[in-house]
Amino acid sequence: MLSIIQAAGWPIWPLILCSVVGLALVVERLISLRERRIAPPKLLDEVMAVTRQSLPAADVVAKLHDNSVLGQVLAGGLRAVSADPRINEHGLRQAFENAGRVCVHQLERYLNTLGTIAAAAPLLGLFGTVVGMIDIFGSQAPTGGSNPALLAHGISVALYNTAFGLIIAIPSLMxxxxxxxxxxxxALTLELAAERMVPHLLRFALRTAPAPTTPAA
Incomplete structure (x- = not known):
């Protein structure tokens, strides 16, 4: 492998950097996007059971927020009802939506970088091949006295960059x-959980009595 890197020349170093960064991002996302860290299966039912009679205390909501991403969304709704006891359905849905947007943004972290690596790696490999071909043909004697075996070897070395770029791009894209x-x-799981919580939490919202209407004269 070291001999291939040395033979491919300096254009392969950006590809090596992309491979290291891409591998690190894949490992990080595999760890971060596990189900128990995002949406534990029984968390929603447990929250609805705890809040069946009354709203939980602030420290319980804080623990729920730190539990998982789904916990952050549910905690956002609970805090909205606690902060504004007269909240209406639209306001509660807006609170859930705002919390969901923040959480989805967290879930999408580093995905743009990984997609960029998948798109840029073949281009970097092609660039390295072009640079290698320029060096090969530029080193040939102008009188045409070139060695075909040496030329074929040089072309194969130049193609290492393209091959290495594809090796990086294909797994990154997958x-x-x-x-x-x-x-x-x-994101769909979070949305469905919020939909279940909205009518459940609206039971704790105070309703303002309608103003009495005066009879027409």
Missing amino acids: FYRYFRGRVDEY
Whole structure:
């Protein structure tokens, strides 16, 4: 491998950097997008059971917020009702939506970088191949006395960059699509959980009595 890197020349170093960064991002996303860290299966039912009679205390809501991403969304709704006991359905839905946007943004972290690596790696490989071909043909004697075997070897060395770029791009693109699908799935889970919580929490919202109407004269 070291001999291939040395033979491919300096254009392969950006590809090596992309491979290291891409691998680190894949490992980080695999760890961060686990189900128990995003949306534990029984968390919503547990929250609804705890809040069946009354709203939980602030320290309980804080623990819920730190539990998972779904906990952050649910805690946002609980805090909205606690802060404004007269909140209406629109305001509560807006509170859930704002919390959901923040959480989805967290889930999408580093995905743009991984997608950029998947798109840029083949171009970097092609750039390295072009640079290598320029060096090969530029080193040939102008009288045409070139060695075909040496020329073929030089071309194969130049193509290392393209091959290395594809080796980086294909797994990066596959993991990017996989993580994008996981984020979409989790976003739907958060949305459905918020929909279940809205009517549940509206039971604790105070209703202002309608103003009495004066009979027409």
